[in-house]
Amino acid sequence: MNQGRVLHWFALLVALGAAIVFLGLLTDTIREGLPHLTWQFLTTAPDERRGGGGIAPEIVNTVVMVGGALLVTAPLGLVVAIYQAEWQGRVHDGGVIDQVRATWLSVPSVVVGFIVYRVAVAWWHWPLSLATGGLALAVMNWPVMVTVSISALKRVPHAYREASLALGATRFDTVRRVVLPAALAELIDGWGWALARLAGESAALIITAGINVSAHWSVWGPGETLAVYIWYVRTEGVGADAGGVAAATALTLMMFIAVTLWLSGRLADWRRRAGH
């Protein structure tokens, strides 16, 4: 057997081992969570005193905060990316903007949560709320959006830009009429990925959006997300079925992420096919 084959079998073995461990972990969560995962669980509010209850508000909060953060940061990130990739010439490493972006990308989310808490809650007197949590998510997500957008723009062949400029288009026209349509599939992929990533955020939200749900839903009221609820139930939950509720919530969150990625992938493919 030559070296390549040995490496091939070794890699396969490791991958198989990882898959088995992963499936084992997943099986346990499914076994524990699936019995709780009923229509009622998805459509009612949590009820700690009578044990368990549902996760409807958590689902709504997750969608609102994550969606809101993405709606705000996707255009902002795209604007910065367009400036860097289309006007600044080339994106070279070591530039101040890139340095800030790389640092910001690597800051732990709990630190971002703390900073947003200090600014929004302590200075501006915003309440612990969906709005504050959404702000924290937006602050975390902005550099991600810039990165995702830059890589999407850089994958648009330079020849498209030249062809457009040579026809007498301005740079602005070129970006609007050629580069953005050509980059849209990649952008959609990136947005889906960012959405999935944000949906799993918990540390920053514990600090900024609180760990309970309000009886009177409002963006200025506290609201935990699915991820925060998992953390809360596992650490503070007193109900007998806390483990099951946490597992069922985890399954819901996983499905939410899977559906998000699947949908954005389909949408991106559909855009891609439109050009080819």
Next chain:
Amino acid sequence: MAPNIRTESLTVSYRRTVVLRQISLEAVGGEVLALIGPSGCGKSTFLRALNRLVEETPGAHVTGRVFLGEMNIYSSAVDVTELRRRVGMVFQAPNPFPFSIFDNVAYGPRLRGVSDAAELRRIVERSLQEAALWDEVRGKLRRPALTLSGGQQQRLCIARALAVRPEVLLLDEPTAALDPVSTEKIEELVSNLRGRYTIVMVTHNLRQAARVSDRTAFFDDGSLVEVGLTRQIFTAPRDPRTEQYLTGRYFP
């Protein structure tokens, strides 16, 4: 009548590297001028200086003058957008946009505010006919341009350039990426466009230069070595470097 395009002491540098030195060259209205020379001799840069596309490269610096008819295109009063409408360009690798065939050809006219559907259809049909592609794509205008073959894509790019009614066409090795049959079609097309447009064509294919051009200019290392009637350049070059290049014995 297609205008002359003339350079006077055109010098182009990227950052500190001078890539074109003091080029004074004229393409006469309606003729096909071929630019030949070794790779990296500045032919493409020369072409890009004629529609100011060279300015889009960071660090590029242009001195000297370029006249399109009577207009110095580097004067500050010139609208680059309008200049590039008058001076169309086709690139080495076919680069249609990832849109439909129709939208590719209509791109230029739409930029200039043509939005009337019937008018756009007329322009698209005329341009595709002029680029000898109409018969192959008639009834398929809504198909993505990238489904066409390489040769068809290149003719589509020519149609796209023609759609804004330019006066000069710059062709940067337009057949370098194409098979012999497609190459022949493009050459035939260039011969047909001759007279209506002033055409400046960079090519690495010497036979192509001999076949389609009226006059040929030989560039070497950023300088214009000589220019003359294509027949004269190919049969009796004045400069020994030209002769060596044409006979395959030139090693810069």
